Amino acid sequence: MSKMIPDLEGAFRQFVPPRDAVLLQLEEEATREGIPIIGPVVGEFLYVLARAIQAKQILELGTATGYSAIYLARACQGSTGRLVTLEKDEGMASRAQANFQKAGLAHCIEIRVADALAEMTNMEGPFDLIFMDIDKEGYLPLLSHCHRLLKAEGLMVTDNVGFHAANDFNHAVFESPQWKSVHLLSFLPYHSPEKDGLCLALRT
Ligand SMILES: C[S@@+](CC[C@H](N)C(=O)[O-])C[C@H]1O[C@@H](n2cnc3c(N)ncnc32)[C@H](O)[C@@H]1O
Numbered sequence: 001m002s003k004m005i006p007d008l009e010g011a012f013r014q015f016v017p018p019r020d021a022v023l024l025q026l027e028e029e030a031t032r033e034g035i036p037i038i039g040p041v042v043g044e045f046l047y048v049l050a051r052a053i054q055a056k057q058i059l060e061l062g063t064a065t066g067y068s069a070i071y072l073a074r075a076c077q078g079s080t081g082r083l084v085t086l087e088k089d090e091g092m093a094s095r096a097q098a099n100f101q102k103a104g105l106a107h108c109i110e111i112r113v114a115d116a117l118a119e120m121t122n123m124e125g126p127f128d129l130i131f132m133d134i135d136k137e138g139y140l141p142l143l144s145h146c147h148r149l150l151k152a153e154g155l156m157v158t159d160n161v162g163f164h165a166a167n168d169f170n171h172a173v174f175e176s177p178q179w180k181s182v183h184l185l186s187f188l189p190y191h192s193p194e195k196d197g198l199c200l201a202l203r204t
Helices: 008-015 021-033 039-052 067-076 090-102 116-121 136-149 164-175
Strands: 057-061 082-087 109-113 127-132 150-158 179-187 195-203
Touching (some): 008 179, 021 039, 039 067, 039 127, 039 150, 057 067, 057 136, 067 082, 067 090, 067 109, 082 090, 082 116, 090 109, 116 136, 127 136, 136 150, 136 164, 164 179, 164 195
Parallel strands (some): 057 082, 057 127, 082 109
Antiparallel strands (some): 150 195, 179 195
């Protein structure tokens, strides 16, 4: 007999973390409008990671309506913590800003309406954590900026690395001595899509 729990995916749906009304509303809007958000499992994963490394300065690439930003900001909202989040779509950015107000987090989130590559070229760090979730073709061109903007031993978390368009990025991170990385193929209830890859990379 197998040592594994039968219907592993069904069983693991029991462990989807609970959410408050703001996050549930954003999930409902995302489903209705087809907005690809990280969902509650990756959200809680980011929260736990950010708390574990005591991240105070966090950079997010790809805000959409602000769902993942809420998890990240909650993790770093202590006295000096702040999240900078970049979004190229003005309509999405203004929805995100309204959601940050609703969540009581506007004071610790700075949203910039900008293309990530253009904006990061002129940014200064250091950040403790960077979460990357933009168009996947953008991952590889941003890699050197992520390295420059992270502190030594800072953490880069990249979503959707199971996408074909992320494959060059995957190889570049895996093969570079500038990163100590792990690629996780994961089952992620309510993530878009539910089976996908995540990459965690420590800046060396
Ligand atoms: C997958 S969604 C982000 C979802 C969000 N992180 C969440 O889970 O709640 C990707 C977002 O990144 C934005 N985006 C894509 N390419 C970008 C770029 N080069 N610079 C800035 N934003 C970008 C898109 O407009 C879209 O809103």
